[in-house]
Amino acid sequence: MISVQGLTKSYGATDAVRDLSFSVDRGEVVGFLGPNGAGKSTTMKILSGYLPADAGEVRIAGFDILSQSLKARSRIGYLPENVPLYSEMRVGEYLRYRAALKGVRSRRITEKVEDALELCCISHVRNQLIGTLSKGYRQRVGLADALVNEPDILILDEPTIGLDPGQIREVRELIKGLAKRHTILLSSHILSEVEMTCSRVLIINKGQIVATGTPAELRERSGIALSGSVRMEIQTADRANSEAVLAILQSLEEVASATLAESLPSSITTSTTSWTRYEIVPSLSLSSSGDPRPALFEEAVRRGWKLRELSAHESSLEEIFTSFVDRIPGMTKEKTPTKEPAKL
């Protein structure tokens, strides 16, 4: 549905997007992830036909965004960052205007506007002036605007920015529901959000794609998934001291190293019936899955340890993201490109 080839855009001397290529298939929900200033908004403005690219080609549902702009634009529902709206108009009136502008036939406008109002849960504010709405409601009006003509593609720039946690959850649910009927490209700098709503993630930094894949794939590919540690919390019956337990744990084939976790409060650790928490780093040299948990469980059973917690700490997208961004040469935070000329 969306195909982007060699997209490049610069503002003056600053490159916003450099040779960006990706594609989004029908029915996908793709998350566009990157820190602030990574080029997410610029890319989305180009995809929606608002800005022209310096170089490269964008096709929306097969139509070139520059030469067949009107056809391409009529297939996109775009939610710009910060949701600019005409504050002097009323919600229902605005949506009717937008529906008409997007080519919805006159006799179907009422129906489509009602659908959009209902979908975004804003039917009860339809007669309110947009200027009097709260941020959350503005966001929903923007969303309703984006989907009022039922476009094939939704491009949502930071759909949950500035919302409170409850509203964020509502908008996320809404987007998940929309995924059944639309192809969605959404941007965010919040990683958990992308992880929750998207089937595929594009990580972008300094105008280039750094990684792409499902959240699970990215975890795997980042190579730090299993270097994440295993946490084990036990109570030893024979009151063996922690050094002895550590020695036992380290003797296991599956374990690379074991350490005593420091985070437990002293009131718990000093007591004789204490629970002790260990951090275990699995050994990567194993031919097995590298998961030491079954072996740890068997060891605990054999020694008669009481086991309270045995959990693998999965690396979050945050860590994956950082690992990708740091890995690309010239992309680390220290080497900021010539964004600002040297000032005295």
Add this chain to the structure above:
Amino acid sequence: MRIFWILWKREVASAFQTPMAWVILFFLLLVTGFNFYAGVSVLNHGPTEVTVVESFFNTVFFWFSFLLLFPLLTMRLYSEEYRSGTIEPLMTAPVRDTQVVLAKFLGVLFLYAFLWMPTGLYFLIFWWQTHLTSAGAIGAFVGSYLLLLLMGMFYLSLGCFCSSLTRHQITAAVMTFAVIALFFLTGLLSFLAGHVDTMMQGITITFSPIDQMTQFSRGIFDTRPVVWYLVMTGLFLFLTLQSFQARRWRS
């Protein structure tokens, strides 16, 4: 065409949804009302050579309110959309740049015509009360209001252009006023020259609104200003379109 009407309707509606149009209408009627009163009261001081229409369209009050009108009407057209960012949803909808430019221009032209319409009532009331026409002939009415419309088209298109250049309304207003004042003051060239020859007359009748209005309100029709205003309106609408499209490469 349908898209154009949708855009035009929103332009007109938004003008009346904000207090702006009503405030302008109020003060315009206040000033022109006083102006009309002054024009009529001249008649109380004995016979005069000018008709009410002539005196109405040739006073300081009229020109003052006339000139102030354009920056006020046009400054928000594009600047407001740039500043609030609503230009982004507007231009990502399937609309053409020409449709937007024309809708904005014809929308504000409609508003302008609407503002002047009540002044026609003054002359109707005069006729109803005195059973005298306020001008020598019907042509004087037609001429005056035609010139009003033509000048409006030119100055509004100029205002559109200035507004399309900047995201600051005040900057747009100042630019519009400065350029209009420049055109307006060309009428004073004949004063500077100290004499009136045929060439000077040609210049003033083409450029100077005061000289044009003096003529048209007497019922004298001249094609030179008509052509001039139509051409200039076209030119400035073209420039507006260019500047509006250039925003893509600027931003």
